[in-house]
Amino acid sequence: MVPLRNSEAVDRVQPDARALLAVLEGVGGEGCYVFRLDPRQTGAVAYARFFNPTVGIWEDPATGTAAGPLAAHLVAHGLAKPAQMIVIEQGTAMGRTSLITVEVLADTVKISGRGVVVASGRLTL
Secondary structure, eight states: OEEOSSHHHHHHOOOOHHHHHHHHHHHTOOOEEEEESOOSSTTOSEEEEEEEGGGTEEEESOOHHHHHHHHHHHHHTTSSOTTSEEEEEESGGGTOOEEEEEEEOSSOEEEEOOOOOOOOOOOOO
8 A cells, every 4th residue: 555645646657567567466465556535536545556567467446455454454543432333435547437335344344345347248168
C-alpha cells in the first residue's frame, strides 16, 4: 500500500511494468496498491488503484484482497471507525468505477460489493 498526496496523484500513476515486476518479485510482493483519502465518489473513504503484473493484471478495477487490508489500516490508524462500513473507490481512472464495501470488526474483515458482467464467452474443445 502506497499513500499518495491526492487523488490527482493517484490518477497520474503509470508504473513501468517490468520495473514494478522486478521490485515485487524481489520482495515477494503480489501487487502495488496506491491510495488517497480524497475519493471522487460521495460516501467513499478512499480512492485507490491496484497494479499486479505478477499475474498479468496491468490494472484491476476492483480488488477486495487489497481493499480489506486498506480498511484495516485505516481503522488501525484512527482514520476510520471499526464496525463501520468503509467504502473504497477503485477503477475510476480506467473508466470502471467500483465501490468496495469493507467492514472491519475485532477479528474479521468483511468485503462486499456488486459485480457486473463485462465479458462472456464459450470455449469449445
